[in-house]
Amino acid sequence: xxxxxxxxxxxxxxxxxxxxxxxxxxxxxxxxxxxxxxxxxxxxxxxxxxxxxxxxxxxxxxxxxxxxxxxxxxxxxxxxxxxxxxxxxxxxxxxxxxxxxxxxxxxx
Amino acid sequence: xxxxxxxxxxxxxxxxxxxxxxxxxxxxxxxxxxxxxxxxxxxxxxxxxxxxxxxxxxxxxxxxxxxxxxxxxxxxxxxxxxxxxxxxxxxxxxxxxxxxxxxxxxxxxxxxxxxxxxxxxxx
Numbered sequence: 001x002x003x004x005x006x007x008x009x010x011x012x013x014x015x016x017x018x019x020x021x022x023x024x025x026x027x028x029x030x031x032x033x034x035x036x037x038x039x040x041x042x043x044x045x046x047x048x049x050x051x052x053x054x055x056x057x058x059x060x061x062x063x064x065x066x067x068x069x070x071x072x073x074x075x076x077x078x079x080x081x082x083x084x085x086x087x088x089x090x091x092x093x094x095x096x097x098x099x100x101x102x103x104x105x106x107x108x
Numbered sequence: 109x110x111x112x113x114x115x116x117x118x119x120x121x122x123x124x125x126x127x128x129x130x131x132x133x134x135x136x137x138x139x140x141x142x143x144x145x146x147x148x149x150x151x152x153x154x155x156x157x158x159x160x161x162x163x164x165x166x167x168x169x170x171x172x173x174x175x176x177x178x179x180x181x182x183x184x185x186x187x188x189x190x191x192x193x194x195x196x197x198x199x200x201x202x203x204x205x206x207x208x209x210x211x212x213x214x215x216x217x218x219x220x221x222x223x224x225x226x227x228x229x230x231x
Contacts, residue, residue, distance in 0.1 A: 099155040
């Protein structure tokens with residue numbers, strides 16, 4: 001069973017700054033079988049990135065994903081006010097399709 | 109525009125069975141490119157994948173829950189359902205249904221989600 005560890009737990013940044021979120025797997029997820037989701041309070045998660053670096057429909061290009069194997073990164077190039085939220089990674093290389101514990105991006 | 113809507117009791121007694129249904133509108137549940145899944149989130153905590161089903165009935169379940177979970181599909185109603193037996197307070201969570209893109213034999217990423225429904229386990 002693959003365990004995903006996200007870091008940091010909380011990221012305090014200002015609008016306009018760059019955010020770098022990490023997701024590390026306990027073993028290889030088998031290529032780039034990783035997705036990133038954004039969740040705001042009281043809302044369902046929203047798909048941002050899949051296949052390591054493909055943006056979902058309607059996701060702005062300030063969001064980008066990279067990595068393979070066990071180490072993955074979500075980068076938000078310039079934080080907009082609406083980007084402050086919790087971000088989750090999820091692998092889908094093999095069952096069970098686990099989520100990471102999340103990174104909260106908060107306004108500094 | 110595809111929409112998913114969860115429905116079912118918001119309160120379930122300990123030891124009983126939690127039953128939820130997800131109704132899909134704006135698209136067919138029999139699409140060959142998709143699985144349909146359930147994910148839950150305890151209050152203030154992270155996300156947990158429960159299981160997924162293909163329209164043919166093929167399923168994948170999360171091992172820690174497998175003995176208590178049944179996911180089924182009703183193609184005539186464009187719905188799929190979750191049953192979780194012998195619930196305890198630890199099963200209190202917001203339950204989401206989602207569409208999952210199928211690649212090879214597996215469900216992959218979840219691209220459409222329902223709004224979620226809170227189920228509380230309490231006597």
